[in-house]
Amino acid sequence: MARPSYCILLTAEQEGGFSVSVPELPGCFTEGETIEEAIDMAKEAIRLYIESFDS
Incomplete structure (x- = not known):
């Protein structure tokens, strides 16, 4: 099964770091200090968002 x-x-963000939103998943937001960290945090936020509907 494909992911x-x-x-x-x-x-x-003006104060530093990056905020991340996932337009297809309302309310799915996160942030990171660097682009790489923000992307990693987005992956985790997406996983947790989807898992919240499986329980």
């Missing part, structure tokens, strides 16, 4: 893919939106 679904999701588009993420990275926004550079």
